[in-house]
Amino acid sequence: MHTPTTTAEGHQLPTALEPRNPGMALDLDWVSSAQANTSAIERRAKTLPGRRSVKKDHQAAWLCKALSLIDLTTLSGDDSEGRVERLCAKAKQPVRADILEALGMQGLTTGAVCVYHDMIETAVSALKGTGIPVAAVSTGFPAGLSPYHLRIAEIGESVKAGAEEIDIVITRRHVLQGNWQALYDEMKEMREACGDAHVKAILATGELGTLRNVARASLVCMMAGADFIKTSTGKESVNATLPVSLVMIRAIRDYYDRTGYRVGYKPAGGISKAKDSLVYLSLIKDELGDRWLQPDLFRFGASSLLGDIERQLEHHVTGQYSASYRHAMA
Numbered sequence: 001m002h003t004p005t006t007t008a009e010g011h012q013l014p015t016a017l018e019p020r021n022p023g024m025a026l027d028l029d030w031v032s033s034a035q036a037n038t039s040a041i042e043r044r045a046k047t048l049p050g051r052r053s054v055k056k057d058h059q060a061a062w063l064c065k066a067l068s069l070i071d072l073t074t075l076s077g078d079d080s081e082g083r084v085e086r087l088c089a090k091a092k093q094p095v096r097a098d099i100l101e102a103l104g105m106q107g108l109t110t111g112a113v114c115v116y117h118d119m120i121e122t123a124v125s126a127l128k129g130t131g132i133p134v135a136a137v138s139t140g141f142p143a144g145l146s147p148y149h150l151r152i153a154e155i156g157e158s159v160k161a162g163a164e165e166i167d168i169v170i171t172r173r174h175v176l177q178g179n180w181q182a183l184y185d186e187m188k189e190m191r192e193a194c195g196d197a198h199v200k201a202i203l204a205t206g207e208l209g210t211l212r213n214v215a216r217a218s219l220v221c222m223m224a225g226a227d228f229i230k231t232s233t234g235k236e237s238v239n240a241t242l243p244v245s246l247v248m249i250r251a252i253r254d255y256y257d258r259t260g261y262r263v264g265y266k267p268a269g270g271i272s273k274a275k276d277s278l279v280y281l282s283l284i285k286d287e288l289g290d291r292w293l294q295p296d297l298f299r300f301g302a303s304s305l306l307g308d309i310e311r312q313l314e315h316h317v318t319g320q321y322s323a324s325y326r327h328a329m330a
Contacts, residue, residue, distance in 0.1 A: 018296050020198070021261040023191065023225030026184045030258075031219055036211035036247050045242035049279050059278070060316045063309050064105050066277035067094055070306055071135055071266070071299045073114040075234065084119045087303075088126035095310050102317045110306065111295040112165060116141075117158050124162035135165035135200070139190065142204075142233035144169035148186075155193040166190075167200040169233060172207050175217045183217065187224035200228035200266055200299075203248075206238030211247050218251035228264035234301060239269025245280065249287045262291065268301025274312045277305060 054062055072091045074083060091110040100106050113123050114135040123134045136158040140146030146154075155166055168190045174183035191199050201221040205214050218229050229248055232239035245267050252263050265288075267280060277300060284292050292298050315321050 018262055021222065021225055021227055021259075021263050023188065024223050024259060026181060026220065026223055028180060031180050031216050031223075034212065034215040034219055034251070036215050038211050038243075041211060041243045041246050045246055048242055048283055049275075054278065056316070060103060060313060062278055062281060063274055063312055064103065064108060065293060066274070066281060066300065067306065067309050068108060068111060069293075069295055069298050069300055070094075070110045070303075071112045071114045071268075071301050072110045072306060073234075073301060073303050074119075075114070075116060075137060075141075079116060079119055081119070081122045084113075084115055084122045085126045087115075088113055088123055088132075090306070091127065091132055092130055094306055095313055099310075099314055099317050103313065111299050114165075114167065114301070117154060117161065117163075120158060120161040120163050133164040134162060135167055136161075136163035137167045137169075137233070139168040141167070141169055141202075142235040144171055144204075152189060152193050155190060159193075159195055159197045163197055165198045165200060166194050167202055167230060169202045169204060170217065170221065172204055175203075175208050175213050180216065180220050183220050184224045187221050187226060191225035198227040199225070200230045200264070201226040202230045202233055202268075204233055204236055205231045205241075205244045205248075206236040211243060214244055214247045215251050218248050219255065222251070222255045222263050226263060228266050228299070230266040230268055230301065232267075232269040232301075234269035236269070240267035240271055240301075242279070242283070245283060246287070249283065253288055262297055264297040264299070265292070266299040266301055271300055271302050272304040272308065274305070274308045277309065 072087055074087050091113050094110055100108055109132055112133045112135045113127060114137065115123050117136050117138065120134055120136050127134060138154050138158050139151035158166055170183060171186060187201060203214065203217050208214055208217060221229055231244055249265055252265055256262050271277060281293065284298055311322055
């Protein structure tokens with residue numbers, strides 16, 4: 001997805017490379033056969049927080065992994081160039097240098113920085129030479145209800161401005177009405193508009209009604225060429241949840257088993273605690289395997305998560321917790 005980069009300290013940041021999902025013809029038989037046993041999924045999800053417990057050095061290592069998978073995000077109406085520049089500085093140096101040195105993790109960065117279109121050029125300039133990609137939300141984010149030709153044009157403008165990843169929002173009514181052809185055509189055109197930029201399809205799962213709809217929408221977006229499927233905009237009343245994640249991850253696994261192409265996963269919204277990130281990482285490891293624990297196939301859509309991870313790592317090294325206000329994002 002991105003080529004490896006070298007930090008000023010000489011440490012190479014590991015970046016895996018994966019053939020891009022080319023998509024396939026819409027298979028309505030496959031889509032209609034996708035089901036979701038809600039009660040079984042919810043039972044499984046309830047067991048996840050207690051299934052794995054990692055402590056001490058192992059926990060610190062997993063938290064460093066989680067940190068490297070964060071799309072550090074600011075999507076506020078009062079965003080400014082200064083805020084975005086500070087966020088980019090945090091992406092480049094997410095944890096105090098002495099803490100990273102004590103952990104042997106010098107050069108660790110977040111996975112990406114995610115902003116609105118207006119802030120792409122600022123972020124690209126601030127991250128120049130780091131290898132950290134800029135992601136932009138697009139297509140009338142968060143509702144996705146602006147005129148369709150403008151949504152397509154917005155993608156092109158964001159790519160032209162330097163975004164290497166585009167987070168698009170699907171039209172929810174296509175899912176709610178079972179109009180899978182319309183969803184497929186929309187996703188396919190948006191993928192084409194992205195060109196070489198990778199596209200994350202935001203399903204807004206909290207607004208899709210059922211887990212079965214989540215499963216089917218996931219498959220359709222992957223068939224249309226999505227590089228990632230993403231739970232939420234972070235603006236819905238219900239965002240990333242473990243039951244939804246389980247459904248989407250198993251759709252990814254099914255797609256890989258049938259096509260041989262790996263598609264990435266991004267839970268977004270509501271993941272703010274370090275312990276929560278460990279649950280998601282263990283879920284990915286159990287369901288998809290270690291290959292998906294790389295930035296080209298897994299991301300957290302979060303900002304406050306980084307602050308809590310930083311506090312936990314500082315406690316691991318020093319034995320003391322610092323106040324949360326010392327870990328502001330921007």
